[in-house]
Amino acid sequence: MTDLNQSASPSPLGKTVEKIDTLVVGAGQAGVAMSEHLGKLGIAHLVLERSRIAEAWRTDRWDSLVANGPVWHDRFPGLEFDDLPPDAFASKERIAAYFEDYAKKFNAPIRTGVEVKRVVRNADRAGFTVETSAGVIEANRVVAATGPFQKPVIPAIAPQDASINQLHSAAYRNPQQLPEGAVLVVGAGSSGVQIADELRRAGRKVYLSVGPHDRPPRSYRNRDFVWWLGVLGLWDMEAAQPGKEHVTIAVSGARGGETIDFRNLAHQGITLVGLTKSFSDGVASFQPDLVDNIARGDENYLSLLDAADAYIARNQLDLPEEPEARASYPDPACMTDPILELDLAAAGVTSIIWATGYSVDFSWLKVDAFDANGKPRHQRGVSSEPGVYFVGLPWLSRRGSTFIWGVWHDAKHVADHIATQHKYLDYRDASQRQAEPVVAAVQSAGAR
Numbered sequence: 001m002t003d004l005n006q007s008a009s010p011s012p013l014g015k016t017v018e019k020i021d022t023l024v025v026g027a028g029q030a031g032v033a034m035s036e037h038l039g040k041l042g043i044a045h046l047v048l049e050r051s052r053i054a055e056a057w058r059t060d061r062w063d064s065l066v067a068n069g070p071v072w073h074d075r076f077p078g079l080e081f082d083d084l085p086p087d088a089f090a091s092k093e094r095i096a097a098y099f100e101d102y103a104k105k106f107n108a109p110i111r112t113g114v115e116v117k118r119v120v121r122n123a124d125r126a127g128f129t130v131e132t133s134a135g136v137i138e139a140n141r142v143v144a145a146t147g148p149f150q151k152p153v154i155p156a157i158a159p160q161d162a163s164i165n166q167l168h169s170a171a172y173r174n175p176q177q178l179p180e181g182a183v184l185v186v187g188a189g190s191s192g193v194q195i196a197d198e199l200r201r202a203g204r205k206v207y208l209s210v211g212p213h214d215r216p217p218r219s220y221r222n223r224d225f226v227w228w229l230g231v232l233g234l235w236d237m238e239a240a241q242p243g244k245e246h247v248t249i250a251v252s253g254a255r256g257g258e259t260i261d262f263r264n265l266a267h268q269g270i271t272l273v274g275l276t277k278s279f280s281d282g283v284a285s286f287q288p289d290l291v292d293n294i295a296r297g298d299e300n301y302l303s304l305l306d307a308a309d310a311y312i313a314r315n316q317l318d319l320p321e322e323p324e325a326r327a328s329y330p331d332p333a334c335m336t337d338p339i340l341e342l343d344l345a346a347a348g349v350t351s352i353i354w355a356t357g358y359s360v361d362f363s364w365l366k367v368d369a370f371d372a373n374g375k376p377r378h379q380r381g382v383s384s385e386p387g388v389y390f391v392g393l394p395w396l397s398r399r400g401s402t403f404i405w406g407v408w409h410d411a412k413h414v415a416d417h418i419a420t421q422h423k424y425l426d427y428r429d430a431s432q433r434q435a436e437p438v439v440a441a442v443q444s445a446g447a448r
Helices: 029-040 055-059 092-105 190-201 225-231 262-267 290-315 404-425 430-447
Strands: 007-010 016-025 045-049 110-112 116-121 128-132 135-144 165-168 182-186 206-209 271-273 276-280 283-286 341-343 349-354 388-390
Touching (some): 016 029, 029 045, 029 110, 029 404, 182 190, 225 290, 262 271, 271 290, 388 404
Parallel strands (some): 016 045, 016 135, 135 388, 165 349, 182 349, 206 271
Antiparallel strands (some): 007 016, 128 135, 276 283, 283 341
């Protein structure tokens, strides 16, 4: 296989241009996994990271965040969390350290503190020209490994009221960061639920806006839900069910892991409201869908319990029954008499936290690899633009792509594709094979 060693040469403008076969942009979990697989295949590559390895885990998450999966599952195959019990949920700092350790394990060629500003396809030759904060690089291939959490999204309905403290969950750190008063948390996926519960435990009055969601059990019959998704084949789903493409998952690893139950949260003091609709003159309006959203979440929860029970019976597994998992809390007042409008000032709400997700930002990638909505066009990470690849996106190949171990497997597929392209380029026809000994002999004679 051809191994294009990293090199440098002067450009027509007189500036030194670094050359590499494959450039990986981003050194989070996707970039580290990509580097491991490329290295094993002997493909010369460079990983550029604008900050530090796994920086998003360090600075774009709240202080108490832990992984949503246990460490026996949420890791790469080549390194375990030896300092933690298998069923523990690693802190964000421990996860960042894990990826640093993993990169050191195989001496990944990662260059930190370098931002990629622009990538364009060369018009007169193969490959791409990459403009960075530290100079120009030419690469035959470019892998975008910047992940899905690039631009925090705050919807346009956000009130234009300077008296209300508003921040995205990416900027939330802890309850002490917020001014005194009640808090409206918009979004009840993993982030919104955990932040709302943390604020409630800190003594805050909390309103939680609940939209459509899936609500798996944290564990059932002595097995974590990630185990159930594995044995039931649900990690391998290649596409989201129609109508559920944007449905979030409410699950938590906090305090050793616990099942999210919205009725229980309400009985503990959190006031649930439906999907946030609008704001006008200091009044928040909510859709009348709270009961339906919780009912559909319950259906999702119970369907997994049913599938798990059937699997246990079919395979005659000796796992203890857990009838209490099907017990239900009574509907709280906020469900029997839903709040459709909330006067923020009268309710004492001084902060709004938008746990409303992220969008991607590939504005630096100036290639024909996106549809009309800016969404990457690819098949399992192999872009419609030859030489461009994506790793680290949700549903890149299957449901499991969202998790750490899923990223590792997706990166392997992309690296294998690059290696296959190398094999084709290494092919020599009969005339070339006959000429090679002659060329070698001439070069040897010239050297003497």
